[in-house]
Amino acid sequence: xxxxxxxxxxxxxxxSQKELDTSTRAIADKLGMTLVDxxxxxxxxxGDVHEARPEYxxxxxxxxxxxxxxxxxxTLMTICNVCTLNLRQANxxxxxxxxxxxxxxRNLKEVGAASYSGGVDVRHxxxxxxxxxxxxxxxxxAEKPLTGVKIAPFYGCQILRPSRLLGFEDPDRPQxxxxxxxxxxxxxxxxxxxxxxxxxxxxxxxxxVALGELIQPLAEAKEAGADAMVTxxxxxxxxxxxxxxxxxxEADMEFDLPIFHLAQLVGAAAGLSYDxxxxxxxxxxxxxxxxxxxxxx
Amino acid sequence: xxxxxxxxxxxPESDESRQETFTVDVVEEATLLDVLDVIKDEVDGSLTxxxxxxxxxCGSCGMRMDGAAVLACKTPMRPVVxxxxxxxxxxxxxxxxxxxxxxxxxxxWAKFRAIKPYLDDGGEExxxxxxxxxxxxxxxxxxxxxxxxxxxxVSECNSMEADPDFLGPAALAKAARFVNDVRDRGGKxxxxxxxxxxxxxxxxxxxxxxxxxxxGVHPRDAIAKVGAAIYQEGMHxxxxxxxxxxxxxxxxxxxxxxxxxxxxETVGAVNAIKEIPFALRLARAGKxxxxxxxxxxxxxxxxxxxxxxxxxxxxxxxxxxxxxxxxPPADPAQAKESE
Numbered sequence: 001x002x003x004x005x006x007x008x009x010x011x012x013x014x015x016s017q018k019e020l021d022t023s024t025r026a027i028a029d030k031l032g033m034t035l036v037d038x039x040x041x042x043x044x045x046x047g048d049v050h051e052a053r054p055e056y057x058x059x060x061x062x063x064x065x066x067x068x069x070x071x072x073x074x075t076l077m078t079i080c081n082v083c084t085l086n087l088r089q090a091n092x093x094x095x096x097x098x099x100x101x102x103x104x105x106r107n108l109k110e111v112g113a114a115s116y117s118g119g120v121d122v123r124h125x126x127x128x129x130x131x132x133x134x135x136x137x138x139x140x141x142a143e144k145p146l147t148g149v150k151i152a153p154f155y156g157c158q159i160l161r162p163s164r165l166l167g168f169e170d171p172d173r174p175q176x177x178x179x180x181x182x183x184x185x186x187x188x189x190x191x192x193x194x195x196x197x198x199x200x201x202x203x204x205x206x207x208x209v210a211l212g213e214l215i216q217p218l219a220e221a222k223e224a225g226a227d228a229m230v231t232x233x234x235x236x237x238x239x240x241x242x243x244x245x246x247x248x249x250e251a252d253m254e255f256d257l258p259i260f261h262l263a264q265l266v267g268a269a270a271g272l273s274y275d276x277x278x279x280x281x282x283x284x285x286x287x288x289x290x291x292x293x294x295x296x297x
Numbered sequence: 298x299x300x301x302x303x304x305x306x307x308x309p310e311s312d313e314s315r316q317e318t319f320t321v322d323v324v325e326e327a328t329l330l331d332v333l334d335v336i337k338d339e340v341d342g343s344l345t346x347x348x349x350x351x352x353x354x355c356g357s358c359g360m361r362m363d364g365a366a367v368l369a370c371k372t373p374m375r376p377v378v379x380x381x382x383x384x385x386x387x388x389x390x391x392x393x394x395x396x397x398x399x400x401x402x403x404x405x406w407a408k409f410r411a412i413k414p415y416l417d418d419g420g421e422e423x424x425x426x427x428x429x430x431x432x433x434x435x436x437x438x439x440x441x442x443x444x445x446x447x448x449x450x451v452s453e454c455n456s457m458e459a460d461p462d463f464l465g466p467a468a469l470a471k472a473a474r475f476v477n478d479v480r481d482r483g484g485k486x487x488x489x490x491x492x493x494x495x496x497x498x499x500x501x502x503x504x505x506x507x508x509x510x511x512x513g514v515h516p517r518d519a520i521a522k523v524g525a526a527i528y529q530e531g532m533h534x535x536x537x538x539x540x541x542x543x544x545x546x547x548x549x550x551x552x553x554x555x556x557x558x559x560x561x562e563t564v565g566a567v568n569a570i571k572e573i574p575f576a577l578r579l580a581r582a583g584k585x586x587x588x589x590x591x592x593x594x595x596x597x598x599x600x601x602x603x604x605x606x607x608x609x610x611x612x613x614x615x616x617x618x619x620x621x622x623x624x625p626p627a628d629p630a631q632a633k634e635s636e
Contacts (some may be wrong), residue, residue: 011554015592016584041594042552047502048544051521052528056607061546063603085504111602162515171508172365192364197503204563205498205536212459213501242579247508263622281583297437 001134003133005077006120007035009089011043012234013079019278020234024079026277030141030270032130035077038067043087044267045165051152061090062104066116075121076129078262081233085106085158087122091106106110123173124159126232126262127168130176132164138183142269145185148292149228149266152189152221154240157197171195177230180262191220200239208245214239215251222255228289230260237261242283258286268293273296298325298378300332304344306386307394316385317341323374329386330358330369333398335357345399354512360398361387366452368511389452404461405448408468412490416475419482428480432621441474441519450506450516462495466506466516468495473519476526479622489529497524499538529615536563549604550620552594556586592611 005026013021031290041064043049045057064087067075078084079083094101099213104113128134153174160171174195178188196217199210218240221229231237241259248255259282261269269278273292279286301320307313321335328350338345349355353369358369363384377384382617394402416427448464457463464472472491475481491497497520506516515586528538540563547555560576561569579585586592 011556015586016552016556016579018583040599042475042594042595042597042600043307043544043548043554045548046544046554048541051524052538052541053545053607053611054521055611056527056545056604059607060600063599071527091409099348107603108605111599111606112605113599156504157501157503160508162507162517172363176612179476199459200502201502202456202499202537204559205540206456206460206501209459209463209499211499213455217479238584242584245578246575251383283584285580 001031001033001128001132001137002075003032004034004036004073005123006038006073007073008038008041008068008076008078008083010078010080010083010234011046012238017234017237017255017261017264017281019077019281020237020261020263021271023261023272023277023290025265026272027141027263030267031134031271034079036071036073036078038064038071040067040283044083046082046086047051050089057086058090058093059104059107061087061107062094062101062116065091065094065111065122066114068120068272069116070114071095075123078124079232079275080121080235081124081156081158082235084122084124085165091120091122092117092165096141100201113225124168124232126159126176126180129266130168130179135179135183137179138266142184142270144293146265146269147185148249149186149289149292150189150226151181152191152217152224152226152229153181153187153194153259154198154217154221154229154231154232154259155195156236156238157195159232160195177232177262181230184265186265186269189221189224189226191217191224191226191272193217193220198233198239200243203239203243206275209271210239211243211247211250214243214247215253218244218247218251218257219251219254221251222253222257226257226293228258228286230262230263230265234261244284256284256288258284258289259281260289298323298327298374299330300327300374300378301383302336303383303385303511304336304397305385305590306344306397307388308346309396318340318383325375327374329360329362329367329372329374330368332374333369333386345396354445356445357450359389359452359531361389363386363453364508366390366449368447368449371511372556389448391451391454391457391465391607392448400448402448405451405465405467408464409446409471411467412475412485413465413483414468414471414474414475416478416481417483418471418480421482428622431478433621434479437477437479441514442472442478444474444510444514445512445561446517447511449509449511450514453505453509455503455505456499456501460499460607463494463499464491466500466520469500469523469558470514470516470519473522477618479618482621485530485532488523491523491540492527492535493530496525496535498535498540500524529611539563544616545604549601550599551591553589553592555591 050057179190199213203210348358349357353371
């Protein structure tokens with residue numbers, strides 16, 4: 001774990017998923033991480049700009065990396081899987097190809113944006129607290145163990161695959177979330193589709209296909225006895241939380257599974273309150289689990 | 298070394314499935330395919346699987362080891378044995394099982410045929426005996442040309458699991474190989490095939506295909522290349538392309554995603570009306586940003602200029618690509634000289 005990071009919340013945590021940004025800032029404080037805001041950051045383009053306009057995507061991300069560098073930071077911290085893959089992929093491309101980096105910098109210069117030398121590493125919050133001194137620190141701040149709470153880890157795709165660009169852990173047998181759940185005093189629940197897709201990227205363009213994908217982890221986690229689910233990605237969160245009702249109707253099953261952001265799980269174990277972690281902003285009510293956590297009922 | 302495998306068996310005659318455990322002695326260098334060969338030779342001749350070249354070229358021996366699609370001939374067993382593991386070997390996913398580890402590849406080939414997997418030169422005669430292209434023009438399609446059609450990418454495709462008609466990563470990687478071939482004249486009619494209801498916009502970007510491909514084809518990246526070609530041709534009829542359009546527009550207008558535009562502009566106004574109760578639930582939880590006061594990034598003009606600048610560069614690249622192959626000299630004598 002670093003003592004300071006250029007902090008990239010991305011769009012969702014800045015807009016509809018604000019509870020993630022708030023919770024992240026709150027736990028960073030507890031963990032002793034300084035988060036330096038990047039003034040003028042934009043959307044990373046998600047998978048959409050990446051697909052439709054790959055050159056524009058590359059420049060958007062180079063601009064963000066350049067801004068982080070300008071802040072004097074050598075590590076940019078993300079809290080979203082899609083942002084993580086987008087930024088890491090652009091970074092890997094730029095770092096491996098000096099001619100490309102030069103061409104991109106020429107374009108950035110032409111529009112008056114900060115250039116990028118290739119000196120920033122992109123890391124997701126999950127990776128920073130799942131091992132090493134970050135993990136030790138996490139264990140120290142988890143003063144209110146979530147005893148008796150069964151939590152299903154849901155990784156999402158773009159923090160695991162492709163591993164040549166992400167590479168933090170075995171993409172088929174990840175353990176980082178399980179380790180964190182244990183450090184928080186809760187019990188990790190295992191189920192096969194924890195590494196599969198939540199369907200979110202196509203939830204509007206291909207609702208049926210996306211719901212077909214979403215039902216699987218919800219049904220399996222519920223079947224495995226989970227009280228709640230935790231995810232390191234706000235897009236997965238939106239899918240699992242906001243679209244859970246639709247998945248429930250489609251599958252004709254009652255899920256009622258509260259979905260936690262990673263930072264909320266850590267925050268709850270670190271003694272941060274229901275209000276501080278903004279659980280009220282969830283669509284699937286978190287009470288059944290948060291009551292257990294905060295009132296022991 | 299001693300290897301133990303749990304193999305998923307399926308007998309089509311009795312329609313019975315079972316898991317069977319085999320332990321055999323093999324050489325240290327043995328691959329999964331070598332182990333299966335020893336089992337078949339020495340223990341149970343009825344064990345059924347496909348194989349041919351034994352060197353990761355023919356694409357016959359795709360199967361799953363602990364749920365992950367691999368080429369059996371390219372999977373060394375020593376690390377597995379050293380880790381003390383007893384892996385489960387099963388047939389590939391997303392394809393019907395015929396017997397034991399053999400799947401029916403017909404649905405796979407049907408999708409290949411559907412994407413028009415051949416060069417469409419538009420009936421034009423090549424200037425000298427054949428169409429010749431430059432190295433850099435070949436490089437544009439080389440990654441996808443490495444595909445050996447083993448099906449490992451298809452095996453774990455999450456979208457295909459939910460929509461069995463999805464063209465899928467292997468066929469669409471092949472599509473990219475023709476879309477980006479400067480000799481191809483398929484143009485929009487070719488792209489229309491990939492822009493259909495089970496085409497590129499079905500891909501949920503789970504990246505299992507990139508992870509599983511044993512040949513470095515990166516099928517998801519290939520799908521994105523086809524998506525880019527469709528998008529940049531101005532073909533925005535599909536909800537997938539319209540969804541991407543909102544992202545491009547958002548970065549230009551505010552620097553952030555215009556979340557409130559996504560639903561109406563992707564699914565259309567009529568369908569969006571049906572989503573109003575859902576939107577209200579989201580709004581009550583504070584999940585709908587104020588559309589009248591969108592959050593704007595600082596230094597937005599940098600991004601706007603960047604968008605316009607890159608757009609003009611993209612346009613130039615597109616025009617160059619549409620101009621076709623770099624023509625060799627028309628004069629045969631000159632052509633001979635250049636050889």
